[in-house]
Amino acid sequence: MAAFEAAVLRRARALDTDRLVALGAVVTVGVPLVLFILYPLVSILRKSFDTPEGLGFANYVRYFGTPKFVQVVWNTSAVSVSATVATIVLAYGFAYALHRAVLPCRNLFRLIALSPLFAPSLVQAMGLIFLLGKNGILNRTFDLGINIYGYWGIVVSEVFYSFPHALLILSAALAVADARHYESARMLGATDWRIFWTVTLPATKYGLASAVFVVFANVITDFGSPVVIGGDYSVLATEIYNQVSGQANFEMGAVIGMILLLPAAVAVVVEKMIARRQYAVVAAQSVPLTVRPHRRLDAVMLAYVALVSAAILVVIAAVVLASFVRLWPYNLTLTLKHYEFDVQNGIQPLWTSIGVSLMAAAIGIAVVVTGAYVIEKFPNLLTRALYFLSILPAAVPGMVLGLGYILAFNDPASPIYLLYETTVLLAICNVYHYHAQGFLIATTSVKQISHTFDEASATLGAGFLRTMRRITLPIIWPSVVSVGVFFFMRSMVTLSAVIFLITPATQLAAVSVLLLDDAGQMNQAAAFSVCIIGVVVASLFGFHAVLRASGARHVSLIQ
Amino acid sequence: MLLNLRSLVKRFGAVTAVKDVTLDIAEAEFVCFLGPSGCGKTTLLRIVAGLEIPDAGELLFRGADLTRVPARLRNFGMVFQSYSLFPNMTAAKNVVYGLECRKWSGEAIDRRVREMLALVHLEDQAAKYPHQLSGGQQQRVAVARALAPQPQVLLLDEPLSALDAKVRENLRGELRDLHRTLGITTIMVTHDQEEAMEMADRIVVMNAGVIEQVGSATELYHRPQSRFVAEFIGRMNVLRLASGPDGLPRLSGVPLRVADARPNGVRLVGVRPEDVELAAGRADGENRVTGTIRRVVFLGNMTHVTLEVGDQRLLMELRGPGPPPERGASLTVRLPPDRLRPLADS
Numbered sequence: 030m031a032a033f034e035a036a037v038l039r040r041a042r043a044l045d046t047d048r049l050v051a052l053g054a055v056v057t058v059g060v061p062l063v064l065f066i067l068y069p070l071v072s073i074l075r076k077s078f079d080t081p082e083g084l085g086f087a088n089y090v091r092y093f094g095t096p097k098f099v100q101v102v103w104n105t106s107a108v109s110v111s112a113t114v115a116t117i118v119l120a121y122g123f124a125y126a127l128h129r130a131v132l133p134c135r136n137l138f139r140l141i142a143l144s145p146l147f148a149p150s151l152v153q154a155m156g157l158i159f160l161l162g163k164n165g166i167l168n169r170t171f172d173l174g175i176n177i178y179g180y181w182g183i184v185v186s187e188v189f190y191s192f193p194h195a196l197l198i199l200s201a202a203l204a205v206a207d208a209r210h211y212e213s214a215r216m217l218g219a220t221d222w223r224i225f226w227t228v229t230l231p232a233t234k235y236g237l238a239s240a241v242f243v244v245f246a247n248v249i250t251d252f253g254s255p256v257v258i259g260g261d262y263s264v265l266a267t268e269i270y271n272q273v274s275g276q277a278n279f280e281m282g283a284v285i286g287m288i289l290l291l292p293a294a295v296a297v298v299v300e301k302m303i304a305r306r307q308y309a310v311v312a313a314q315s316v317p318l319t320v321r322p323h324r325r326l327d328a329v330m331l332a333y334v335a336l337v338s339a340a341i342l343v344v345i346a347a348v349v350l351a352s353f354v355r356l357w358p359y360n361l362t363l364t365l366k367h368y369e370f371d372v373q374n375g376i377q378p379l380w381t382s383i384g385v386s387l388m389a390a391a392i393g394i395a396v397v398v399t400g401a402y403v404i405e406k407f408p409n410l411l412t413r414a415l416y417f418l419s420i421l422p423a424a425v426p427g428m429v430l431g432l433g434y435i436l437a438f439n440d441p442a443s444p445i446y447l448l449y450e451t452t453v454l455l456a457i458c459n460v461y462h463y464h465a466q467g468f469l470i471a472t473t474s475v476k477q478i479s480h481t482f483d484e485a486s487a488t489l490g491a492g493f494l495r496t497m498r499r500i501t502l503p504i505i506w507p508s509v510v511s512v513g514v515f516f517f518m519r520s521m522v523t524l525s526a527v528i529f530l531i532t533p534a535t536q537l538a539a540v541s542v543l544l545l546d547d548a549g550q551m552n553q554a555a556a557f558s559v560c561i562i563g564v565v566v567a568s569l570f571g572f573h574a575v576l577r578a579s580g581a582r583h584v585s586l587i588q
Numbered sequence: 589m590l591l592n593l594r595s596l597v598k599r600f601g602a603v604t605a606v607k608d609v610t611l612d613i614a615e616a617e618f619v620c621f622l623g624p625s626g627c628g629k630t631t632l633l634r635i636v637a638g639l640e641i642p643d644a645g646e647l648l649f650r651g652a653d654l655t656r657v658p659a660r661l662r663n664f665g666m667v668f669q670s671y672s673l674f675p676n677m678t679a680a681k682n683v684v685y686g687l688e689c690r691k692w693s694g695e696a697i698d699r700r701v702r703e704m705l706a707l708v709h710l711e712d713q714a715a716k717y718p719h720q721l722s723g724g725q726q727q728r729v730a731v732a733r734a735l736a737p738q739p740q741v742l743l744l745d746e747p748l749s750a751l752d753a754k755v756r757e758n759l760r761g762e763l764r765d766l767h768r769t770l771g772i773t774t775i776m777v778t779h780d781q782e783e784a785m786e787m788a789d790r791i792v793v794m795n796a797g798v799i800e801q802v803g804s805a806t807e808l809y810h811r812p813q814s815r816f817v818a819e820f821i822g823r824m825n826v827l828r829l830a831s832g833p834d835g836l837p838r839l840s841g842v843p844l845r846v847a848d849a850r851p852n853g854v855r856l857v858g859v860r861p862e863d864v865e866l867a868a869g870r871a872d873g874e875n876r877v878t879g880t881i882r883r884v885v886f887l888g889n890m891t892h893v894t895l896e897v898g899d900q901r902l903l904m905e906l907r908g909p910g911p912p913p914e915r916g917a918s919l920t921v922r923l924p925p926d927r928l929r930p931l932a933d934s
Contacts, residue, residue: 481668481672482672484668484672485666485673486660486674487658488637488639488666489665489733499685500676504674
């Protein structure tokens with residue numbers, strides 16, 4: 030026994046490897062967060078104060094003085110508020126139907142409603158143009174005389190684009206309910222209508238508020254829809270693009286970026302505060318609500334869900350159809366010629382996109398899983414700051430992050446300059462653009478592993494690395510895969526952050542869609558969009574099959 | 589002494605979970621930390637395990653300071669409340685895990701795993717995954733896993749509380765037998781007094797982060813020192829006494845003689861319901877109090893009678909034949925002086 034005591038003392042006095050690992054882990058997680066999130070943001074903040082006379086508010090003063098400023102801020106607010114209200118109302122009804130009514134083909138309707146996630150946001154706008162634009166098929170056939178470009182076009186296409194995001198949050202809120210509250214209300218003689226207002230709605234208020242802020246942040250920062258369907262109707266996101274890409278005015282781009290950052294950041298901070306309070310709604314002893322058939326309500330709900338699903342499908346169908354006809358809408362002869370991609374670069378951007386997305390998935394997994402694990406395992410002041418940095422990107426509009434990357438890394442003196450104009454930087458940019466969501470998925474799954482597994486492992490004599498390799502990773506790998514799928518999907522469809530970073534050699538598919546659309550090659554743009562959607566959907570089914578085959582259940586790939 | 593806990597303190601934010609706890613544990617002893625939830629018993633166990641580092645105090649093992657030695661270097665086996673078997677490993681692999689950490693040879697590992705699974709009667713379940721085992725089986729694998737690396741001390745954190753009553757009963761016996769066969773020093777945390785009384789050599793009763801009393805089951809039952817222990821272990825009437833002009837303590841005016849009385853008087857006294865005697869037919873007039881019957885509950889082998897004496901209640905057990913007393917009637921009982929325990933108010 031004496032040998033054991035001696036060994037204990039010797040090893041305790043020696044530098045504990047676990048402590049070294051902890052320090053190393055925090056540094057490994059912290060340095061990239063600072064470099065790829067904080068540094069670009071600081072660069073853009075600095076640039077916005079950069080004037081010929083040194084640092085000052087001159088850029089802000091100048092921009093606030095232009096009549097266009099008031100117009101753009103007004104436009105942005107009008108579009109964001111309208112689209113948010115419309116999306117929430119429509120998605121709440123849809124989520125309610127999915128969870129509180131007896132519906133046939135529930136999963137099919139859900140999948141249709143989520144389908145806008147599989148395409149770049151500008152696809153919704155293109156679909157609308159194919160239907161209701163100047164040469165839109167509905168506009169022409171029925172001679173409606175609708176002018177979709179501008180406010181209405183942006184709002185409608187943002188509603189389509191944001192619908193799945195709101196639906197995911199509201200579904201989660203409506204999926205759980207305490208049957209006892211409903212039974213008490215009914216025993217007290219409340220009508221269905223009254224129960225909805227006094228029980229259902231209050232129980233979902235946190236989910237509702239959460240959805241409001243997520244959608245608002247989504248809409249206000251979106252670039253794809255307004256650039257395609259906005260026409261002369263300028264919003265902040267397109268203004269940044271005009272200033273930077275059109276006029277190479279980086280200072281003004283930075284100023285507008287800061288103005289856009291503010292409301293997005295407020296929305297995200299409020300959303301996080303609300304989300305934290307949401308958990309206590311259903312107590313452990315709750316009785317789950319079982320949905321009973323209710324013929325009239327079910328019929329109304331089915332009609333509503335079918336109508337919304339049809340609208341979503343029609344918009345996407347218009348894009349798909351347009352890609353297969355000679356010249357929409359004049360010559361509807363079927364053809365595959367738009368899939369020849371005889372334009373500059375051809376089909377190459379699609380391959381580049383797939384490559385970048387795979388890279389983003391790999392880097393994203395490494396970054397957020399390590400980050401989530403380290404921040405969860407070593408709670409201290411430093412990791413709390415890292416947690417904040419990790420979810421900060423949720424508040425950073427893609428255009429702002431992209432501009433920050435130019436300002437931070439387009440500098441031959443910076444070591445990152447080696448990556449500048451490469452696909453690696455595009456992948457990194459995507460990872461940090463969607464870092465917050467990926468990180469939160471990973472954190473949830475890390476939290477799901479009981480602390481006692483670590484503790485049991487420690488009492489059995491295992492160190493940090495052995496526990497990670499033998500216990501943690503084997504348990505969480507299905508969620509690790511879903512983190513990868515998330516980054517892959519987002520990278521395939523994103524446009525805003527990377528648009529500032531691409532070169533002709535590193536052009537991405539979503540950017541090709543924009544350029545083709547800009548050049549009036551609507552049918553080819555549609556064909557390119559269909560290819561993107563095809564890749565995303567195929568990879569989703571592929572990952573799903575892999576997970577099923579390896580026995581992992583209950584892993585949601587759409588987050 | 590094998591383990592010395594010296595003035596241990598552990599705080600979580602504003603809450604002090606363990607307040608200045610000192611305790612010695614002997615080789616091969618079975619000690620239970622008993623107390624209500626939140627009393628600090630689990631925190632104390634986790635300090636011994638190395639899963640928490642105390643804010644003050646020290647932990648000695650055979651005289652060597654273990655306070656800051658990480659859990660994985662202590663060679664203490666631990667069984668958790670929620671089994672915490674690794675879900676990605678079979679029962680046998682779970683048992684192997686600690687041996688691999690210690691770099692045992694393949695042959696030695698094989699022998700030890702077979703031996704351990706035989707010890708907990710699970711030889712035929714070796715290839716099953718945790719989710720294929722019942723709760724009781726999972727907990728037995730957890731015990732085998734903790735014991736496999738030949739730990740110095742076995743720590744059990746409410747090991748039975750997640751199990752059904754019947755399984756719990758069986759496993760209680762098995763754990764006790766195991767302790768007897770292996771002679772391994774064992775510390776178990778529980779909130780179940782029956783469990784503690786059945787299994788432990790020594791029970792450490794804890795409340796609000798401090799040790800209320802340490803002793804064997806009989807000591808704690810017959811000689812509780814504080815109101816908390818009196819009420820936590822079994823059932824005990826706790827009576828407030830007033831001080832009379834002669835200095836003798838009184839219960840609603842009647843002077844009481846307390847055999848164990850302390851020099852500075854008795855304010856609080858405990859008496860078990862089974863020790864309260866009917867006064868009728870007894871000659872001596874000492875410690876007789878009269879009260880009104882407020883509640884009568886017939887329980888088959890006995891009847892519980894609740895008396896109201898002054899503004900206090902006194903529960904007693906009546907045995908034997910005879911008609912049950914009537915509610916509202918008056919009854920005189922005797923409180924035997926040697927059965928009255930002076931209590932500290934905690």
